[in-house]
Amino acid sequence: MAKKDEKKFVEHITPRSEDFSQWYTDVILQSELVDYAPVRGCMVIRPYGYAIWERIQQEMDSRFKATGHENVYMPMLIPESLLLKEAEHVEGFAPEVAWVTQGGNEKLQERLAIRPTSETIFCAMYSKWVGSYRDLPMKYNQWCSVMRWEKSTRPFLRTSEFLWQEGHTIHETPEEAQQETLQMLEVYREVAEDAMALPVLCGRKSDKEKFAGAQATYSMEAMMQDGKALQAGTSHNFGTNFAEAFDIQYLSREGKLEYVHETSWGVSTRLIGAIIMTHGDERGLRLPPRIAPIQVVIVPIAAHKGGVMEKCDEIFAQLKAAGYRVKVDDRDTVSPGYKFNDWELKGVPVRLEIGPRDIENGVATVFRRDTCEKAPMALETLTADLPALMDSIQQGLYDQAKAFRDAHVTEVHNMEELGKAVESGFAKAMWCGDRACEDAIKEQFNASSRNMPFDQTAIGETCACCGKPAKKLIYFAKAY
RNA sequence: CGGGGUGUAGCGCAGUCUGGUAGCGCACGUGCUUUGGGAGCAUGGGGCCGGGGGUUCGAAUCCCUUCACCCCGACCA
Numbered sequence: 001m002a003k004k005d006e007k008k009f010v011e012h013i014t015p016r017s018e019d020f021s022q023w024y025t026d027v028i029l030q031s032e033l034v035d036y037a038p039v040r041g042c043m044v045i046r047p048y049g050y051a052i053w054e055r056i057q058q059e060m061d062s063r064f065k066a067t068g069h070e071n072v073y074m075p076m077l078i079p080e081s082l083l084l085k086e087a088e089h090v091e092g093f094a095p096e097v098a099w100v101t102q103g104g105n106e107k108l109q110e111r112l113a114i115r116p117t118s119e120t121i122f123c124a125m126y127s128k129w130v131g132s133y134r135d136l137p138m139k140y141n142q143w144c145s146v147m148r149w150e151k152s153t154r155p156f157l158r159t160s161e162f163l164w165q166e167g168h169t170i171h172e173t174p175e176e177a178q179q180e181t182l183q184m185l186e187v188y189r190e191v192a193e194d195a196m197a198l199p200v201l202c203g204r205k206s207d208k209e210k211f212a213g214a215q216a217t218y219s220m221e222a223m224m225q226d227g228k229a230l231q232a233g234t235s236h237n238f239g240t241n242f243a244e245a246f247d248i249q250y251l252s253r254e255g256k257l258e259y260v261h262e263t264s265w266g267v268s269t270r271l272i273g274a275i276i277m278t279h280g281d282e283r284g285l286r287l288p289p290r291i292a293p294i295q296v297v298i299v300p301i302a303a304h305k306g307g308v309m310e311k312c313d314e315i316f317a318q319l320k321a322a323g324y325r326v327k328v329d330d331r332d333t334v335s336p337g338y339k340f341n342d343w344e345l346k347g348v349p350v351r352l353e354i355g356p357r358d359i360e361n362g363v364a365t366v367f368r369r370d371t372c373e374k375a376p377m378a379l380e381t382l383t384a385d386l387p388a389l390m391d392s393i394q395q396g397l398y399d400q401a402k403a404f405r406d407a408h409v410t411e412v413h414n415m416e417e418l419g420k421a422v423e424s425g426f427a428k429a430m431w432c433g434d435r436a437c438e439d440a441i442k443e444q445f446n447a448s449s450r451n452m453p454f455d456q457t458a459i460g461e462t463c464a465c466c467g468k469p470a471k472k473l474i475y476f477a478k479a480y
Numbered sequence: 481c482g483g484g485g486u487g488u489a490g491c492g493c494a495g496u497c498u499g500g501u502a503g504c505g506c507a508c509g510u511g512c513u514u515u516g517g518g519a520g521c522a523u524g525g526g527g528c529c530g531g532g533g534g535u536u537c538g539a540a541u542c543c544c545u546u547c548a549c550c551c552c553g554a555c556c557a
């Protein structure tokens with residue numbers, strides 16, 4: 001019996017040791033997070049996947065509000081002339097912009113870009129809205145989808161259309177803008193590490209990797225279980241680049257016209273991909289309790305027998321009242337064993353099995369998804385004991401991911417070591433600051449610079465690539 | 481955009497070489513028995529064999545053409 005089950009399971013979920021990317025695809029499709037859309041490179045996010053996104057939205061949005069931001073909505077279509085205003089920005093995005101050229105039966109005089117990002121349209125509005133320093137800062141955010149015509153796509157990690165959040169702020173001084181940029185990166189780090197149990201490395205992007213039109217870009221980088229990097233969030237300081245292009249000026253305290261200092265920052269549904277590829281295992285997803293749409297699932301055993309459903313409903317009500325996101329799986333069309341596998345695949349952190357035997361003993365059989373261990377817990381103290389279990393799972397997932405990450409970051413001092421390090425993880429290296437070295441590393445190892453950590457404690461004197469005097473400590477990795 | 485591959489039931493595939501009534505597994509419907517790790521038996525439904533054109537008495541199968549998707553490279557939140 002056990003052997004047969006094992007076989008069946010392998011048919012469903014390819015172990016990641018064999019082919020990580022196949023494993024990823026199997027998991028997201030079979031856990032009913034997404035489906036493929038009848039549009040090239042786009043995905044359909046199904047209810048369970050969207051519920052995870054809603055959890056991330058809540059965690060993010062409450063922090064945005066707490067730091068003084070307000071939500072707005074901008075149009076999806078951007079006139080070409082507007083997009084062309086900031087030279088670097090156009091150059092960066094032009095290759096992946098989708099265009100609307102016709103409206104109804106009329107060919108448009110000016111084609112309209114489907115937003116790849118909304119800097120330009122925010123700028124257009126900010127230039128209208130700002131008069132004097134009294135109007136500053138303006139700190140707006142929008143939740144929307146954007147479109148980038150990607151050549152190769154993968155659900156959550158890179159799709160033509162994706163859901164995200166983009167914050168756009170304008171400030172009086174460079175210092176304020178810089179503070180905003182770093183503050184929002186910190187908000188991202190907090191959500192990633194505390195809520196999503198994703199250990200991240202924060203730092204500044206190289207000029208090669210920075211956002212098109214930014215003065216400085218900062219990112220948080222997560223490590224997936226195949227050792228590749230995933231840029232999980234970015235925060236940009238534009239200085240006055242866009243303000244000059246879009247003429248966003250304000251009357252200063254001294255009565256002079258000045259350009260505003262602008263920032264933008266964003267995270268996307270890519271974060272869901274990060275959770276899957278960081279925490280997933282051979283049974284499917286493992287969701288951290290704080291982000292899980294369903295934290296506790298109750299599976300009745302022999303539900304037709306007297307008292308079982310009643311007890312399940314009772315426990316459900318009790319946990320619901322205690323504030324848990326809980327569900328009773330009362331389907332009578334599938335067996336308990338099927339339900340076990342189903343909810344493990346979907347990553348629900350805690351499962352309670354309640355059957356006649358449990359009720360007789362006054363317990364629930366508790367299964368925790370992080371370790372896949374089963375143990376009885378007294379029904380009487382269940383509500384009181386659950387918080388500790390949840391914390392333990394949340395912390396366990398983070399610790400496990402961090403231990404993996406730390407074990408796969410290697411300090412390197414030359415190209416040979418660097419090449420070897422990026423085969424299985426991140427290379428931590430000294431760098432001279434030249435674009436040529438980044439290009440060489442890309443060419444030889446297909447790895448790119450990730451970011452330069454804020455803690456710049458040197459690990460050597462010379463650039464790992466060219467051997468010239470080093471200026472920066474930086475991470476290199478293959479990336480999604 | 482280069483190189484390789486695949487299109488047959490909702491999904492995964494066999495059948496193609498060697499032309500002769502469209503198959504298998506899973507999923508789905510119905511009935512009974514089950515229920516502590518993906519239940520069993522019985523029975524049923526479902527196909528323009530990617531599209532178009534040819535060859536042939538006869539094409540999923542051979543020929544021509546077209547479209548779509550996937551994988552590997554170059555580009556990317």
